[in-house]
Amino acid sequence: MKVLQVIDHLNVGGAERVLVDLTNILNENQYNVTVLCLLKKAKLDEQLNKNINVIYLHRKNKFNPLYLIKLYIILRKYDVIHIHLRQVLRYVSLLFYTTRLNKKKVIIFQDHFGKIDTEKTISPSIKEAMKRCTAYIGVSDQLTNWAKSNTINSNIFKLSNIVRQNKVGINSNLSSTQIHIVSVGNFRPQKNYEFLCQLIAQSSDEYNYTIYGQLVDLNYYHKIKDLISDLKIEDKVTIITDCDNIVSELPKYHLGLHCATSETGPLVAIEYLSMQIPFVAYNTGEVAMDVGKTFPSFIQKDFNVENWNTNINTILEHRADYVKELKSFFTKKYSEDTYLENCISIYQKLIAKQ
Numbered sequence: 001m002k003v004l005q006v007i008d009h010l011n012v013g014g015a016e017r018v019l020v021d022l023t024n025i026l027n028e029n030q031y032n033v034t035v036l037c038l039l040k041k042a043k044l045d046e047q048l049n050k051n052i053n054v055i056y057l058h059r060k061n062k063f064n065p066l067y068l069i070k071l072y073i074i075l076r077k078y079d080v081i082h083i084h085l086r087q088v089l090r091y092v093s094l095l096f097y098t099t100r101l102n103k104k105k106v107i108i109f110q111d112h113f114g115k116i117d118t119e120k121t122i123s124p125s126i127k128e129a130m131k132r133c134t135a136y137i138g139v140s141d142q143l144t145n146w147a148k149s150n151t152i153n154s155n156i157f158k159l160s161n162i163v164r165q166n167k168v169g170i171n172s173n174l175s176s177t178q179i180h181i182v183s184v185g186n187f188r189p190q191k192n193y194e195f196l197c198q199l200i201a202q203s204s205d206e207y208n209y210t211i212y213g214q215l216v217d218l219n220y221y222h223k224i225k226d227l228i229s230d231l232k233i234e235d236k237v238t239i240i241t242d243c244d245n246i247v248s249e250l251p252k253y254h255l256g257l258h259c260a261t262s263e264t265g266p267l268v269a270i271e272y273l274s275m276q277i278p279f280v281a282y283n284t285g286e287v288a289m290d291v292g293k294t295f296p297s298f299i300q301k302d303f304n305v306e307n308w309n310t311n312i313n314t315i316l317e318h319r320a321d322y323v324k325e326l327k328s329f330f331t332k333k334y335s336e337d338t339y340l341e342n343c344i345s346i347y348q349k350l351i352a353k354q
Contacts, residue, residue, distance in 0.1 A: 001347065003033045004078040008088050010037060010044035012214050012244050013186060014161075014267040015084050015112035017044065018139070021164050024049050025340050036074060038088065043244040062091055072099055080106045080347050083133075086113060086126055093129035102132045106350045110137040110159065115190055116146055117262040117284055127152065134350050140264040140286035157346050160286055162334045163247070163270040174254055179207045179316060182253040182277075184246050184268040185260060186214040187221040192259040192282075194227060195303050199259070201231040202305050203312070210238045210253070212246050250275040255316060259303075260284065270334055276326040278315045280308060294329060295322070 005023050010016045019035070026033040027049050034053045037045075045054060055074060059067045072095055075081055083089050089109050096102045109130055113119075127150070130136055135155035138144035144158045174180070185191040193211070200209050215221050221241075228237055243249060246268075250256070256272040256279035263285035270287055272279040281288055283301045292299035297311050315322060 001032065001080060001351065002078045003031060003080045003082060003347065004036055004075065005033065005082050005084065006036045006038070006088060006092065007084045008037065009039040009042040010035075010048075011042045012044060013216075014114070014265060016042075017163075017267060018110075018112065018161055019084050020044050020047050021162065022339075022343065023052060024164070025336060026343075027052050029340060031344070034078070038071075038091065047245070068094055068098075071095065072101065075101060075105065078105065079351060080108065082108045082110060084110050084112060086111070086122075089129050089133070090126055093125075093132065096129065096132045102134070106134045106347070106354060107132075108135050108137060108346070108350070109133045109153075110139070111143050111147070112139055112264060113143065114260075114264050114266075115262045116140075116142045116264060119262075120146060134353075135346065137346065138264075141289075142286070143264055155350065159339070159342055159346065161265050161267050161270060162336060162339045163267065163274045164336065165274060174252075177206075179204070179255070180253045181207055181209050181255045181257060181312075182212065182250065183209065183257040183259070184212045184271070185258065185266075186216040187224065187241075188217045189220055190260055190262055192261050192303075193220075193224045195305075196257065196259045197224065197227045197231055197233065197237075199257070199305050199308055200233050200236055203236075203309055205236070207236070208238070209236055209257075210240060212240050212243050212249070215241050247271050247275060250277055253277060254319060255279060255312065256281075257312075258282065263288070270330075273326055273330040273334070276323045276330070278319055278322040278326070280311050280315065290333060291329075295325075 005019050007019050023033050023035055036055045038057045038059050040056055040058055057071060083092055130152045136147050136153040137157045137159050138147055139161050144156055147156050183196055228234055256277050258266055258268055258281035260266060265285050265287050269281055279298055281299060283299045288299050297315055300308055
């Protein structure tokens with residue numbers, strides 16, 4: 001079984017992180033896996049295992065048919081073509097109408113769309129592309145339920161995100177005089193950094209905040225920078241825009257925050273769990289639902305600043321107890337072995353049907 005993971009590029013982001021982790025896990029378990037990037041090399045390429053073959057299409061103009069021909073020549077060599085992200089499917093699906101690729105190969109589309117709570121409609125062309133795939137994988141119940149209700153495909157599976165255990169140790173010697181709080185998410189309106197700024201403005205002066213996020217939306221980034229200035233909280237906030245290994249930085253922090261209005265994960269919540277960092281997040285996504293059952297104080301159902309700050313203070317008071325509980329929770333819920341087993345099971349079922 002030759003597997004090809006397909007994406008546009010491996011810039012820092014949730015779907016890209018999932019592809020890297022999935023590919024490394026397959027590779028380490030002796031599966032024949034290759035990565036195809038439609039564009040060029042990016043930051044996360046370096047985190048793929050060195051013995052993994054990576055192909056770059058170096059596409060410059062999506063309307064140039066030469067790139068589609070090159071793409072077809074590559075894809076026909078693999079048994080399973082596993083596509084990530086809607087814009088990537090849109091491009092690959094052009095071959096569905098000009099060749100018999102989707103009739104001859106197992107083509108899986110994995111949907112990482114984070115705004116499913118607020119944007120449920122899609123264009124007829126992308127819906128048709130999803131229908132022509134062998135199967136649809138959603139990373140959350142929200143996505144698989146949406147796919148079923150819209151008859152997106154006859155084969156619909158869920159493959160929840162995981163985060164690999166990091167070799168960086170848990171820091172049990174954090175400062176007791178200053179509290180360091182972290183928020184992770186690329187700069188785009190969905191991340192709701194306006195609320196985070198209001199939260200910071202009304203929080204204790206003993207709390208220092210760091211925001212890690214790539215500049216996906218430059219206008220939004222400047223809007224948040226202006227808001228930080230207007231609220232006079234510059235001395236409490238540090239913004240880092242060039243970190244491509246967030247998990248290695250997390251042991252520095254007492255608590256995590258995630259204020260996004262819509263998420264399928266959020267993947268960052270699993271990263272917090274993997275490093276045994278308590279957190280407060282808005283009630284959106286698969287992980288929030290699971291965490292809320294065991295740690296209800298971690299999940300907020302509104303954007304009331306006072307409620308958030310109350311929970312933050314309460315969690316920090318009992319932080320040591322939560323840290324002990326988070327390790328077993330993470331191991332139980334986000335096992336690599338279970339993730340690999342589920343993924344391979346999907347591949348094998350679809351190949352058997354061919």
